[in-house]
Amino acid sequence: MKKPLFFIVIIFIILSCKEKKENLATESSPKYKSNWESLKQHKTPEWFLDAKFGIYCHWGPYSVPEYENEWYAHWMYVNKDNPEAVDGKASKFYEHHAKTYGPVDQFGYKDFIPLFTAEKFDPAEWAELFKNSGAKFAGPVSEHADGFAMWDSDLTKWDAKDMGPKRDIMGELAKEIRKRDMKFIATYHRHWLLGWYPTWDETTDAFNPEYAGLYGPKMKKGDFQYPPNPHEIDEGIEKYYPLADEEFNKEWLARLKEIIDKYNPDLVWFDNKMDVIGEDYRKAFLEYYYNHADKNSQEVVSTYKFYDFAKGTAVLDLERSRMSKKQDFPWLTDDSIDWKSWSHISDPNYKSTNRLIDFLVDVVSKNGNLLLNITPKANGEIPLPVKERLLEMGDWLKINGEAIYGTRPFKIYGEGSTKVVEGHLSENKNKDNTADDIRFTTKGDVLYAIVLDWPESGILKIKSLKENNTLFGQSIKSITLLGNEGNLKFETKTDGLFIDLPKNKTGNHAFAFKITPN
Secondary structure, three states: OHHHHHHHHHHHHHHHHHHHHHHHHHHHOOOOOOOHHHHOOOOOOHHHHHHOEEEEEOOOHHHOOOOOOOOHHHHOOOOOOOOOOEOOEOOHHHHHHHHHOOOOOOOOHHHHHHHOOOOOOOHHHHHHHHHHOOOOEEEEEEEOOOOOEOOOOOOOOOEOOOOOOOOOHHHHHHHHHHHOOOEEEEEEOHHHHOOOOOOOOOOOHHHOHHHHHHHOOOOOOOOOOOOOOHHHHHHOOOOOOOOOOHHHHHHHHHHHHHHHHHHOOOEEEEOOOHHHOOHHHHHHHHHHHHHHHHHOOOOOEEEEOOOOOOOOOOEEEEEOOOOOOOOOOOEEEEEEOEOOOOOOOOOOOEOOHHHHHHHHHHHHHOOEEEEEEEOOOOOOOOOHHHHHHHHHHHHHHHHHHHHOOOOEOOOOOEEOOOOOOOOOOOHHHOOOOOOOOEEEEEEOOEEEEEEOOOOOOOEEEEHHHOOOOOOOOOOEEEEEEOOOOOEOOEEEEOOEEEEEOOOOOOOOOOEEEEEEEO
16 A cells, blocks of 8 residues: 555655746746747737837937927938038038037037936926827837937937936836836837948047047948938848948847837837848847736837838838828838927928828727827927927817727728828828718727718718618617717718707817717
């Protein structure tokens, strides 16, 4: 009797040890490997699918001159001998800079950093504004093409903690944004630094090796042409720039790892032209980010433009553009509140609240999310017209958010005569929407029809929901207008669904009708 019991105990111990060993192996083995097939296993989290709307901001030393756009740091160096000079003439940025600040060898971009004081920057005020705007995720540009880091970096002295504001901008914003139950995001442009400054030009301060930590590696004259040819980007035909060397690749990745380790961003966004970075380094970033999040039980998103990551490994992002049709995959678009610039300038041309809301609704109806850029001043103030537009969006979302947050696309995105022009930086080609344009979203069995202007006839006609249509496929129990009390009268006919509108509009922008089936 003792021997069988002895063997049972031994077998139990062996099996227990084997189970522990397997568990330890599982715990120590990272979930994601540095190859595209493994990285494709990463799923877009539900929070992103539900969120729909986020805010970020271009804010840095380039905000100081308030001239034309955030490319000031680049174009201020384009003199008549620069390969990018048109007809042998210096750029208007160069001329403006010389008249305002002096020659670029005496007052270079580095000299804007002490003027970038951010003395009125209040991260709690910013985060509260983002929250009241209806945003579900938010954060700053962590590093633009100018090479200046907006976080407390141990890898460079050219950062906001050591220079300029002498504050950890990212850290302060991360704390306040998360305190308000929003996701924190970091956006990254560093790959553009490769060739951003004329480090070959002895007549500029960018040539001085003393400032290489800001201006980046030495490049040969004519290596880059800015801006890149959009046709080449869209078609992915050929390289119009040299690839980064190992040193630049390693620093690019090291800074991203530092951002991840210090701030645990819920979303890391990348500008295009990331394929100057070696493919192994791009894969290494996703491997590190996804495994870091998995270890911390955090659900994260990374984005990319064009072909910079393999399809299915991250979320595709468009710039100042949108899809013309509904997509079967989640996507993101980033656009600026200013038609002209991504950073604050002295003569902005802000988009109307109506345009911003219509854009959001159109994007959501096609399975997308909107990341809206705003333009703080160098001193940390957010311009009043920007605040007004954001708060108006927030007021609209308080009433109509039910038709936006947590929704999924309908079988068709909508109907209407206004067509969307697709393509990189194409948003200025798109016209304003009218009462003829309707967009659909769904939540469970409920269908939302959002008309992008108020029908003056007093009746809303939805052609897609005509009698015996196979789209909705259910009889209608009731129709309400969000923000308005009571059910609306409606009738289904052979040429459409007709809804009697209330006498008074509920607001001044898009109008969401909730269609509940029997």
